[in-house]
Amino acid sequence: MANIRAVSKLAGVSVATVSRALRTPDVVSEETRKKVIEAVKETGYKPNMMARNFRSKKSYSIMVLVPDISNPFFSMVISGIQQAAKKSGYSVLLGNTMGEVETERELAHLLHTNQTDGIIQLSSRFPLAPEDCEEGRTPPVINCCECVDDDSMPTVTLDNVGASRAMTDHLFGLGHKRIAVISGPKGSPLTVARLAGCQAAMKAANIPFDPALVAEGDYSMASGARAAEALLCNSLRPTAIVCFNDEMAIGAMQQIRKAGLSVPGDISITGFDNLTFAAYTEPPLTTICQPSEAFGEKAVEVLFDIIEDRAMPVRHLTLPYELVVRESTAPPSSAG
Amino acid sequence: MANIRAVSKLAGVSVATVSRALRTPDVVSEETRKKVIEAVKETGYKPNMMARNFRSKKSYSIMVLVPDISNPFFSMVISGIQQAAKKSGYSVLLGNTMGEVETERELAHLLHTNQTDGIIQLSSRFPLAPEDCEEGRTPPVINCCECVDDDSMPTVTLDNVGASRAMTDHLFGLGHKRIAVISGPKGSPLTVARLAGCQAAMKAANIPFDPALVAEGDYSMASGARAAEALLCNSLRPTAIVCFNDEMAIGAMQQIRKAGLSVPGDISITGFDNLTFAAYTEPPLTTICQPSEAFGEKAVEVLFDIIEDRAMPVRHLTLPYELVVRESTAPPSSAG
């Protein structure tokens, strides 16, 4: 492979000039630039990015940590990240963590070995090992589309409280009074936020909150089915179930069918995320649309603010949700 | 950040010795090794991978080109790739191409700028631009889980002919005679292979192949719905539809419901891929299970054979499918 020296020789200029002609063309004369371009073509020269990055102490890559890449919601966010990164000439390293702290830390370690310039974490944990972050400056690590307990980490997040409140209000508007919830892991910041939204709506509607109507899931379809099964055992059956993601809603719907009940005839179901699949369930799912691609774009912006040490880094960004009403919600049959 | 020189000073050895103690420990004396380890700890030294890679002319990363990362099947394959890559100390660069040739080439170009050591392409095209591959040696580019027309590119693929034949046979076994197909883009190698499987089964069963019963889709749910709509207009309605992926099957099922027909009562439906969602559709989907994670692992193996210039590179690998029978298939109602 031709290197910069070969080009400089052929063009009859110094290597520095070649470098400049390529990186900062406006700083070399028209004539030299032409000679260089010509020589580049002739030699088939491709700059060695490894050398370039090494020299400039930047990898021009960011890493996205994702608990489970086969979750379609995360893939859409990642898609947004990649698009935005590409615009700035960055590439995206994938870090599938399977939710394991150890794997997360291992991957986050790449930051300190100069293999990546920044990290976008899609789950709520701060990924750096304690020994990895004793520096004074803000580490280039941000969170995207999750809630985080400590706010040392910049975030791009949804108005989760507002969204779940809007969803609960939608059900109240249809006449539901006994509303159950299939939540994420209890205690996780995201669950806490969404639960708060539901409770706020109930409070405003003067309906007491019944903890027995909250079943815990882990965002998988199987867990949604299990949780629904538990809820159906309740002496007084709920007339609606708010699920904290679409997968659990899909699992719940299957379980409800198995129990011989119908959606929304007997029970209304709602999801969260608006996966492409949500429009194709039977019945199509009422859900909250998260701007997944925008999440990715914004996350990249915020991260670059830190990486490039900009004066005014945005710390916390909240993106808007949208309630998407489909056929999985309807007024309760035995109204009142 | 402490560098190798700082460590060597503190340990009272040369930088070469530090490098050796870290990379090839068995070649330095027990005593020196200890001194070095100690100094590494004290200084908090982390080797600069950018420098290391630059020096050794390897990026230790591979790139996966994927037409659409939000397709759950691809994400599972990618997950397998990442796991296998990590085992060998490689990281995975993501290349979402949105199916665009231009983007593919742009990304594949990273190979020639030393930003990646190899490419796993998840769609059927050879991704290198012509001007990028005039070398003598095999480019480190392989295909995974797609069929490819020219066999210059090594592949890891499914027995697609066998799988679609098995699926068609399953339907014959149930008594179906009029079987329609919702295929991928016509002419694409994958479509050709799967269609061949269906036709082989039909031929063996002495049932003539009717081109009017093949509707084209693009693997999206929406396209599956459209294709089903077209097929339902057919004067003689099919009793079963073989779809070339699960998403199109899901779209088709919705369309069939909309037409007031039932699955499998009026029409049996089959998919391909066995997405997690396939077990949760209404009714649960009969489909072909592809070993998606194994795809990734094998692909990495084959790619490494090329990257590391092994003597006996495997060129073409075929992985086994599995027929998963669920409730979307049943004997035709008006049998015969």
Add this chain to the structure above:
DNA sequence: TTGAAAGCGCTAACAG
């Protein structure tokens, strides 16, 4: 087993 020294390909002062 270790050290000295060269140099990977490039960028970035600093002079001119």
Add this chain to the structure above:
DNA sequence: CTGTTAGCGCTTTCAA
């Protein structure tokens, strides 16, 4: 505007 020069941090001969 351009050339000279000095490295970036590491690995890898080559000698000792």
